[in-house]
Amino acid sequence: MGRKLVVVDVNNPLGKEHETPLQMADLREIPKDALHRILARHQAWLDTEGEVGQRANIANANLQGAHLAAATLDQADIRGTDLRGANLLKANLDRARLQESDLRTANLRRACLCHADLKNAALVQANLRGADLGSADLRKSDLSQADFRVALAHAADMRSACLKRADMRHAQLSNADLRRADMQGANLIESSLQGANLTHANLQGANLQYTNLRRAILQEADLRVARLSGADLRWAKVRDADLRMARLDNAKLLKADLQGVRLVQGDLRGADLREANLARANLKEANLSAALMQKANLEFSDLQYANLSACDLTMANLRSATLQGTDFREACLAGANLQGADLDTANLAGADLRDTDLWGATLRKANLQSCDLHGADLSDVDLGDANLQDAALHGADLRSTKSLDQAQLDYASGDEFTMLPRGLKISIRPQSAATTSHRATLNVGGSCHEPTV
DSSP states (O other): OOOOOOOOOTTSTTOTTSOOSSOGGGOEEOOHHHHHHHHHHHHHHHHTTTSSSOOOBOTTEEOTTOBOTTOBOTTOBOTTOBOTTOBOTTOBOTTOBOTTOBOTTOBOTTOBOTTOBOTTOBOTTOBOTTOBOTTOBOTTOBOTTOBOTTOBOTTOBOTTOBOTTOBOTTOBOTTOBOTTOBOTTOBOTTOBOTTOBOTTOBOTTOBOTTOBOTTOBOTTOBOTTOBOTTOBOTTOBOTTOBOTTOBOTTOBOTTOBOTTOBOTTOBOTTOBOTTOBOTTOBOTTOBOTTOBOTTOBOTTOBOTTOBOTTOBOTTOBOTTOBOTTOBOTTOBOTTOBOTTOBOTTOBOTTOBOTTOBOTTOBOTTOBOTTOBOTTOBOTTOBOTTOBOTTOBOTTOBOTTOBSOOHHHHTTOEEOTTOBOOTTOOOEEOOOOHHHHHHHHTOOTTSOSOOOOO
16 A cells, blocks of 8 residues: 655644644554553563563554553554554654654653654644753654643754744754755744754744854854844854844854855844854844944955944954945944955944054045054055044044045144155144043953953
């Protein structure tokens, strides 16, 4: 008798138009008394390590709605069995063979499924709350809308599994393999995915607030509109992921690999991105206000019209970055590398640009009002129509700047160490008390702030 492949409708998991993974005619009936005898022989087989009794074989059986609470079924053969709505509360299914079984709406709460084989199993709307699925094989299984709260799935193989809209709050999935898993709309609040592999996973619209994703692999994952507020992504590999319009406010991204990510209109307010690698990242219109980005690598990144106000970019690498119209008000860029960056129309009012390398950058129509450019390298910088009102140019080298005129310098101040193009002059004034105070906040390690790891 041939097997019948079916597609389960998540919105109608028990609809009559959908049959079980096996045609009903293929399933054998097992009376209750016969099932009890099978379980007794199986227990004896386990107790004597195979000398007495027999391994349970209930494959391809119709056990829909069966009462198997606390049943001992470890290592049992349950392949292709219809267990829809069955009660398997606290059942022992360790190393059980459940491939292609139908467990839709089944109660597996606090069941033991360690090392169980659940490939292609249907677990739509199943109750797996507190279940232990450590090292289980769930490849291509369907867990849509399942209750996975507080479940343990350490090192589980969940490649290409469907977890759409599953409730996975506080679940433990450390080191799980979730490559190409579909987790759209899943709720993973405060769950642990530390070290998990989510390459090419679909997490669109998923809720990952305060989730532990330390050292997780999210390369080329789809995280559009995902909520990652307060999530821990330290040392995570998120290269080339799609995070458009995602929320990462107050997320921990220390030393994360974010090369090539798409974070257009992303919310990263107050995020910790120290020493993160954001080379080639697309951060257009992203909100990074008050983010910590000391020593971050933003080389060749696109931050057009992004909000980096009050952001700490001390010693960050922004070489050749696109920063047109970017908001850097009150940002700290001390010691940063901005060589060749495009800062046309950028707003740098009140920014700290001390000892910044701006060689070859363009700052046409940029707002540099009240900026501290003490010791900055402005070689070959284009300052056409830039606003230098109250800018501090003490010790700055402007000899080879382009499009700089006297009218701009009339509103700025410098000292005897300020170097200007021939024919131009600047008012010699000491740095303001505010600027001196701001400079004093720069720590020995080169940061305007000194947060904890």
